[in-house]
Amino acid sequence: MPAPHSGTFAITREQARSHVPSIRFTVRIDGSWEFDEPGPFPHHDPAVPARHGLREQARRVLSNYSVLDASAAQDAVNDIIATRVRIAPGLTARGEATLSARRQDRALARKHLRAERAGDLTRQEARRHLAFLQAVLADTDTRTVWWIDEHPDRLGELGELNEGLKDVKPPHERTQDVLRDEISRFTDRLFTDLHTPQQKEVFLRALTQTLQSLGSPELRATADAWLTAVRAPDHHENGPQ
Numbered sequence: 476m477p478a479p480h481s482g483t484f485a486i487t488r489e490q491a492r493s494h495v496p497s498i499r500f501t502v503r504i505d506g507s508w509e510f511d512e513p514g515p516f517p518h519h520d521p522a523v524p525a526r527h528g529l530r531e532q533a534r535r536v537l538s539n540y541s542v543l544d545a546s547a548a549q550d551a552v553n554d555i556i557a558t559r560v561r562i563a564p565g566l567t568a569r570g571e572a573t574l575s576a577r578r579q580d581r582a583l584a585r586k587h588l589r590a591e592r593a594g595d596l597t598r599q600e601a602r603r604h605l606a607f608l609q610a611v612l613a614d615t616d617t618r619t620v621w622w623i624d625e626h627p628d629r630l631g632e633l634g635e636l637n638e639g640l641k642d643v644k645p646p647h648e649r650t651q652d653v654l655r656d657e658i659s660r661f662t663d664r665l666f667t668d669l670h671t672p673q674q675k676e677v678f679l680r681a682l683t684q685t686l687q688s689l690g691s692p693e694l695r696a697t698a699d700a701w702l703t704a705v706r707a708p709d710h711h712e713n714g715p716q
Contacts, residue, residue, distance in 0.1 A: 481509045484522045486530060486570075491537045493548075495587055498580050500537050500548065504529055504556070506570030516566065525568035529556050533572055542576035542584045549574040606646040607657075613645040675705045 486504040493500055508525035510516050533552045540548035552572040559567040576584075611617045615637060622629075622636055665678070679702040686695040 480511065481507065482522055483507045484526055486526055489530065489533075491534045493537060493542050493580075493584070494539055495541070495584065498542055498584050498587065499576075500540075500542055500545070500580075501575045501577060502533055502537070503573045504533060504570045505573075506556070506568055508562070508566060508568040509559075510566050512565030521566055524562050524566065528560055528562035529568055529570045532556050532560060537574075541588070542580050543588065545574045545576055609643065609646045612640050613643045672705050676702060679705060 484506050486502065486506070489502040489504070490499045491502050492498070504526075506525065506529050508521050510521050532555050536552045536555060537548055540551065542548075549572055552574070556568075556570045556572060559569050562568050611621050618637065618640065619633060622633060626632070679698055683695050683698045683702060686698055
């Protein structure tokens with residue numbers, strides 16, 4: 476009886492690492508293999524290398540994904556293995572993967588993501604602080620004022636400080652760029668603290684008057700539009716005044 480030249484197989488409940496090696500996907504692959512060379516296949520069971528080939532393809536893709544992105548990871552795996560994958564001379568395989576993740580793995584992934592984001596924010600804040608400090612120390616006048624404010628009891632060391640820091644260069648981003656970042660963050664915090672439309676209206680009214688004084692008609696027009704938007708909900712609710 477001639478050896479079969481095609482067959483099916485299933486890989487069930489395999490564990491495959493995500494982009495965090497200790498956090499794993501649970502994988503099922505329903506697959507098939509086909510051998511199109513004359514004569515018997517060199518291996519006693521063609522399904523064995525076929526399973527191995529698709530398994531390794533899936534693991535390679537999944538190592539780039541989080542278990543929190545299971546749908547995207549599943550699509551990426553199937554984009555590779557749903558077409559004919561050459562496993563060995565004459566042997567091809569294809570399959571369809573279904574992914575899931577254990578509850579504890581998803582919880583661990585969320586914890587890892589929160590820690591990763593917190594670390595990113597900390598590093599970003601540290602970079603901003605260092606750029607700001609570098610800009611201060613690179614300017615003789617600003618450096619002197621900063622030292623007087625920080626160490627009023629050590630004014631006698633100003634000469635040594637200026638000599639030691641004379642070669643400090645300003646950051647690549649100019650001081651005004653650092654200041655712009657500081658103002659942007661301040662504005663974000665300000666609007667977070669303005670809880671009611673009335674508070675926002677008071678602020679925006681003062682802003683439009685300031686922009687008018689500075690001779691900025693285009694900016695004032697934008698601020699006026701914001702002011703109108705803040706007033707609109709209250710006007711609609713209470714009717715014409």
